[in-house]
Amino acid sequence: MTVVELVNLVVTVVTLAIKAWALGDVAVRPSSAFDAVGKLPKLFWVIVLGLAVLTQVAVGLAIGWPASWLNILGLAGIVAALVYLFGIRPEVMRYGPRRRGGRSSDGPYGPW
Secondary structure: OOHHHHHHHHHHHHHHHHHHHHHHHHHHOOHHHHHHHOOOOHHHHHHHHHHHHHHHHHHHHHHOHHHOOOOHHHHHHHHHHHHHHHHHHHHHHOOOOOOOOOOOOEEOOEEO
16 A cells, blocks of 8 residues: 555545534534524535535445545535534534533532
């Protein structure tokens, strides 16, 4: 395995992980949060990110994993995942359910 193939394989794993993370994150967010922030609906992001993951896996199985991210659909998929993670997710997170346990500075009636 050459250095170029190794770098391509690493980039493939990283891009697929980013796309899968974005898809998993959008799946657990409530659809009402997308409406509350005035962004595209949750169904749109599920479809786009699902297609991004499926396309990369299909291309990886068809022509080989090291080059599966390096096509127009692979690049569009990583751009969509990054747009969701850095543009949409921070706004949608405000409307999601709170984490259990609260903060360490929370008292019985709220923060100190």
